[in-house]
Amino acid sequence: MIEHRPFKTLGSANHGWLDAHHHFSFASxxxxERVNWGSLRVWNDDTIQAGTGFPTHPHNDMEIITYVRKGAITHRDSMGNEGRTEAGDVQVMSAGSGIRHSEYNREDEDTQIFQIWIIPEERGGEPAWGARPFPKGDRAGAFVPLASGAANDGASGDDGALPIRTDARVLGATVKAGESITYTTRDASRHLYLVPATGKVQIEDVEAEARDGVAITHLESVTITALEDSELVLVDAA
Structure with a gap:
């Protein structure tokens, strides 16, 4: 099953400082029909104005992955973690038993992010935060794991990926126009969700443009053909 969710059909809320678009039910x-996709609970497409951001607020029992598309985001939390994650980089926060954090755009331009929430397999645990760069050149023509967690069968997460506490993978790729890449899942029951950050792609008879969502399940592999140079983000969730 492949379901195309055009960007114009997403939920949205423009707060002035924040222009948010929601692939799944969120806030108001x-x-x-769009509450979650397997354990994938939230995929927000956020544009944050320069000098603004999310003030300190709490989370618990959620794996929160931030994929920075443009600009940079500065994180600070109640565990004493602080860091700046810029375009092309990824940060992960495991909220665990509870954490308070802020996310601000300290840059002189708009920051654009995908904020992805995945439900953890177990509640509680010590909160954690981490970030690392993922150069786009390393993702040319292939999906590279950006964040990854252990499966129920005990299989570990992917080497080099930021750890998350759930049976899921967040992957990134860049694909030149006219080229194709194939992603193979562990089994057909997985829930895949693909968003082109830029460009235009085709999956079987579905064409998806930048910031559209594509929900995929009951397939053991999926081949994506770039109709334009494209930057892709894919979640593979239980």
Missing amino acids: YHDP
Whole structure:
């Protein structure tokens, strides 16, 4: 099954400092058909104005992955962690038993991020935060794991990826126009969700443009052909 979710059909809320688009039900946006996709609970497409951001607020029992598309985001939390994650880099926060954090755009330009929430396999645990760069050149023509967690069968997460506490992978790739890449899942019951950060792609008979969502399941592999130079983000979740 492949379901195309055009960007114009997403939930949205423009707060001035924040222009947010929601692939799944979030805050005041609710669509009973788009509450989650397997353990993938939130995919927000956020544009944050320069000098603004999310003030300190709490989270618990959620794996929160931030993929920075443009600009940079500065993180600070109640565990004493602080860091700046810029375009092309990824940060992960395991909220665990509870953490308070802020996320600000300290840059002189808009920052654009994908914020992805995945439900953890177990509640509680010590909160954690981490970030690392993922050069786009290393992702040319292939999906590279950016964040990864252990599966129920005990298989470990991917080497080099930021750890998350759930049976899921967040992957990135860049694909030149006219080229194709194939992603193979562990089994057909997995829930895949693909968003082109830039460009335009085709998956079977579905064409998806930048910031559209594509929900995929009951397939053991999926081949994506770039109709334009494209930057892709893919979640593979239980």
